[in-house]
Amino acid sequence: MRNRTVAEEIKFSGITLHKGENSTITLKPLDEGSGIIFQRGDVRIPLSPDSVVDTTMATTIGKDNIKIHTIEHLMSAIWSLGISNLLIEIDTVEPPVLDGSSIKFLEDIEKSGLIEQSNLREKLVIEREVSVRDGERFVSISPNHGKGLSIYSKIDFSHPAIGIQEFAVDIDLESYRKEVAPARTFGFIKDFEKLKAMGLALGANYDNVIVVGEEEVLNGDGLRFENEFVRHKILDVIGDLSILGMDIDGSYRSFASSHALNSQLVKKILSDKRNYSVKS
Ligand SMILES: [Zn+2]
Missing domain, CATH: 3.30.1700.10 (lpxc deacetylase, domain 2)
Structure with missing residues (x-):
């Protein structure tokens, strides 16, 4: 299977589970070799084991005092879709919870379309x-x-x-x-x-x-x-x-x-x- 990214920008908005704030995330295509990157303001947090800073009730990543909580439902859908390169812009500290599952992330990202990239997925x-x-x-x-x-x-x-x-x-x-x-x-x-x-x-x-x-x-x-x-x-x-x-x-x-x-x-x-x- 080849690496994939999203074909075009796609947004999700709604209340967040743990912090209870209104949140919008925007998924954007990224080139080969970029990996999955969360961005809040100017701070970019690459998805990696070293970025995980807390695992109490949810998985939280962070860098430079910026934290993003509860990434696991969104990431579950993104991984299952075979997406390897993606920018996830977020305007608050947690993605929207939607219905508490990952089905809407999965269906809407699929509907919006994916692009096959040049390299095979590792x-x-x-x-x-x-x-x-x-x-x-x-x-x-x-x-x-x-x-x-x-x-x-x-x-x-x-x-x-x-x-x-x-x-x-x-x-x-x-x-x-x-x-x-x-x-x-x-x-x-x-x-x-x-x-x-x-x-x-x-x-x-x-x-x-x-x-x-x-x-x-x-x-x-x-x-x-x-x-x-x-x-x-x-x-x-x-x-x-x-x-x-x-x-x-x-x-x-x-x-x-x-x-x-x-x-x-x-x-x-x-x-x-x-x-x-x-x-x-
Ligand atoms: Zn969960």
Whole structure:
């Protein structure tokens, strides 16, 4: 597959999830070799593992006191579309949350059109298992022998609306579009006050989050998938792995994954050249 960029400028606007501000992002084409670059004012932040500055509830990148929060849903769609070179201008500190999933990013970018560039997209091939643990939680990635990115994820919330959920999917654009991209982020009503006190979830509402009450999902329309929660975890994983800046050949598995564990996994993969090779 060749590198891709957007054919023309495309904008997204709306409220942001954590900071609750109105935000507009403008995606613009970039030449070969540019990579994915976020720009706020004059500050350009290249998407790379070194740019990640915080992973509390969301993935935040930063440089020179400028931070951009919650990039994972947008990046999940961009990576799945095979986009390697892109400028993302942003007028505030966080992309709009839209409906809490990545489906609108995916569909609108596709509709606006993509351009194939001259070089082949580099692929990071996992050569041996790498894992990160935190108590019972773990994330791992192991060789997938040319089958691309496969993801298995499991969660266990002792809550009647969620419980144990697991899902496995081989990621390509079609499976991503149907099985993963529509899955929305979620939060527990009992946590919202605490999160708001931390300056998080300030823009959360029934149109952009699955709101979980004491017993049940409180959104009037219910769920998009019966296991929407674990599917959203997979959406997040792809956004967090996109920071590698390449296509991926690896089999990812997790129990109770988090942005923090995914970020540690990315750094651990890159920390030892025996863990991976790069092919194009
Ligand atoms: Zn998410």
